[in-house]
Amino acid sequence: MKLLIDIGNSRVKWARSEPGRYTFGGAFATDASSLAGACESQMAELPRPEAVLVSNVAGARMGRLVADWASARWAVPVRFLCSEASAMGVVNAYPDPARLGVDRWLGLIGAWRMHRDACCIVSAGTALTIDLLDGEGRHRGGVIGPGLSLMRTALTSLEALAGEVESGNDFFCNRTAPALSSGILYSAVGLIRESLGRAARLLATEPVVLLTGGDAAMLRPYIEGPVQLVPHLVLEGLHAVAERSP
Ligand SMILES: Nc1ncnc2c1ncn2[C@@H]1O[C@H](COP(=O)(O)OP(=O)(O)O)[C@@H](O)[C@H]1O
Ligand SMILES: CC(C)(COP(=O)(O)O)[C@@H](O)C(=O)NCCC(=O)O
């Protein structure tokens, strides 16, 4: 068994990888003060993994905390994945491949393994990242926007907008709280819809949407066309790599 760990800027997600079998394990906050304790409470009882594969986009300190915990618990090799120029049929669009977030890279790897066709990966996490993969496995680039919580935190930090964001049904609202909710939601939905329109024109075909991340389920009703909800695409990408690694 290999242990897969996705360290995002809001949450750490983990899973078990065995040949032909991927099992989601759990999630906990990406918080330095509680990280080791959360690893202990969620993963300590696992059988000793033969390896730990990590995707980390939350900085070196979080990565070190997880690696130190795993090394102390099992004395097992901890491998931090890096974005590459190409791998497993996917070609990175970045001229400097290592600069592409490794979560986005592993999302592309996971998407290609699932679909082997043109797809648009929408990852609704701390950031809202959208990446386009063409029918030949070429990454055509992507965009990085604010996630829902990030927008909420930024806007409600303004004194005039402080307080609860209240979900509503209208687009145009006559009270501050629902107006915030509508603006935040459609900022994300607008970016997604713009991306999908441009993707269809660029590829001359409508790519399937792979929707992932903590806000995926919430955004799903607002996205037209073929959409597949994949709660943890980064972990699926790590599983694809794990199955190919010795
Ligand atoms: N239990 C949860 N804890 C924290 N955020 C959650 C939770 N469930 C859903 N979310 C939403 O998901 C987002 C984080 O998604 P996630 O994909 O875990 O982000 P990242 O990969 O950037 O850490 C948060 O911004 C929040 O809006
Ligand atoms: C943009 C991100 C921080 C998203 O992280 P997340 O929302 O998953 O926490 C991550 O993809 C990243 O570190 N990207 C590096 C810059 C780039 O991809 O161009």
Ligand SMILES: [K+]
């Ligand atoms: K993301």
